Amino acid sequence: MKTLLEAHAHIPLVVRWAWHAFKGERSLSLPSAAKPIESYIHYVTEETWEHPETPCPTPRQYAEDLLRDLTDREARSPQARKILDDLRGYMHKLTDPECDPLLALCDEVLGAAKNAYSMHGVDPPSDLGLNIRALPLAEPPTHCFFPDCCVDAEISPGCPEACCRSTSQHAQTLTVKVAPAMFDSVTLAALPYILFHECVSHALQGPYLPSREVPGNYSLFAEGWMDWAAWEVFQSTNTTLFRYASNGTFYELGGRTAYEGRHNPKVKHRLSAAQQRADGWEAAFNVFKCLQQELRVGNPHATLLRLSFLWNASDTSRTSRDTAAYIFCSVLRYDKADRRHRSAEILIAALKRFADGAELDDLLAAVEEVRRLMLP
Incomplete structure (x- = not known):
């Protein structure tokens, strides 16, 4: 499906959307482990936006790669792993290849x-x-x-x-x-x-x-x-x-x-x-x-x-x-x-x-x- 934005703009938008939708529902109950996850998501998506000449994977693949990287980075934190498990559903919805949110x-x-x-x-x-x-x-x-x-x-x-x-x-x-x-x-x-x-x-x-x-x-x-x-x-x-x-x-x-x-x-x-x-x-x-x-x-x-x-x-x-x-x-x-x-x-x-x-x-x-x- 064609999206309103080109890939280097669309992907940062939907990935950040997924995170902030997730955070918006749980802001009062998120543990401190959420902060480094958010920082990394913001850093990676900003890099994608700033380098439009770099080929992008599909939004779904981008989200999966990002979640895998985050899981490796936060492997020692049970709280972080729980956050990432719950976040996966949001990432899955926001990167649906059949829908531009x-x-x-x-x-x-x-x-x-x-x-x-x-x-x-x-x-x-x-x-x-x-x-x-x-x-x-x-x-x-x-x-x-x-x-x-x-x-x-x-x-x-x-x-x-x-x-x-x-x-x-x-x-x-x-x-x-x-x-x-x-x-x-x-x-x-x-x-x-x-x-x-x-x-x-x-x-x-x-x-x-x-x-x-x-x-x-x-x-x-x-x-x-x-x-x-x-x-x-x-x-x-x-x-x-x-x-x-x-x-x-x-x-x-x-x-x-x-x-x-x-x-x-x-x-x-x-x-x-x-x-x-x-x-x-x-x-x-x-x-x-x-x-x-x-x-x-x-x-x-x-x-x-x-x-x-x-x-x-x-x-x-x-x-x-x-x-x-x-x-x-x-x-x-x-x-x-x-x-x-x-x-x-x-x-x-x-x-x-x-x-x-x-x-x-x-x-x-x-x-x-x-x-x-x-x-x-």
């Missing part, structure tokens, strides 16, 4: 995102024309929200010419940027959530055309509001989806760190973009609190997800979405005693109608009415 995870996350949309009455096209590729990096990507993570992802329109010789064949491309020789527990724990954000917010963004607008990191709606939706879908997904580590806490904590870091305006990179994302997230949270506390909607999560998915899949412009998110953030403020004014009443009434079955256009018309009221 990175591609499989991307496919599974996209499928879970599409299922979430469908469950809330929004059916994306059966074929999104999504091309998936991986870009190996020598250094960690520069994050605007999670600087300790060695992976990032992005959606871009079309596909590289080398992909299919026609930039119109794929409508969009999901690119996973990863530093294979630095792939660690923090990166593995955050990876599923990072992919959920890209799929829920961007891969399923409408209209489903290559010419659609691509929002930047500063988008209130795409990077803030829809991040709330992505987190809800991530949390509701059975953690068995995330192969090779069944400890749900491992991924939940990693995902939460990445999620909260995305809308922390105090991060050192791109402060203004972080503030915009924080405002977009606050807009979604304000709507949720209104549905839950004031309108007492039976299932406020489902109502807000339906609204988010309908809006994200619609043909409304990026600018109009961001403007609306700003209005919800500024008008439905729960930290202001004087928030009861005409604009708030218009939005609350429209949210009530939407919860009762009104169309998205009715809510957007109310937002436009408020926008005109806010003009100087």
Whole structure:
């Protein structure tokens, strides 16, 4: 099976993945013998990455050779032998010649995102024309929200010419940027959530055309509001989806760190973009609190997800979405005693109608009415 990465990048990635998945389930119970094993795995995989001209064996053979070397090195330690015996199962799964775990995870996350949309009455096209590729990096990507993570992802329109010789064949491309020789527990724990954000917010963004607008990191709606939706879908997904580590806490904590870091305006990179994302997230949270506390909607999560998915899949412009998110953030403020004014009443009434079955256009018309009221 062809993998997303070339052998000298793929092998360090999957071998480190196996170790950190194993470690993620047992971190509280691993003995001190685990430290030299981890150090050796990191050393050997880094050497493989740094010498791409050296022919690589198959991933399965590489893993077997590595485990044999480790067994010889740690022959006198019963604790180390027990660790290596247990690690073998993870190595076996991650080096399956019939499966690229990175591609499989991307496919599974996209499928879970599409299922979430469908469950809330929004059916994306059966074929999104999504091309998936991986870009190996020598250094960690520069994050605007999670600087300790060695992976990032992005959606871009079309596909590289080398992909299919026609930039119109794929409508969009999901690119996973990863530093294979630095792939660690923090990166593995955050990876599923990072992919959920890209799929829920961007891969399923409408209209489903290559010419659609691509929002930047500063988008209130795409990077803030829809991040709330992505987190809800991530949390509701059975953690068995995330192969090779069944400890749900491992991924939940990693995902939460990445999620909260995305809308922390105090991060050192791109402060203004972080503030915009924080405002977009606050807009979604304000709507949720209104549905839950004031309108007492039976299932406020489902109502807000339906609204988010309908809006994200619609043909409304990026600018109009961001403007609306700003209005919800500024008008439905729960930290202001004087928030009861005409604009708030218009939005609350429209949210009530939407919860009762009104169309998205009715809510957007109310937002436009408020926008005109806010003009100087």
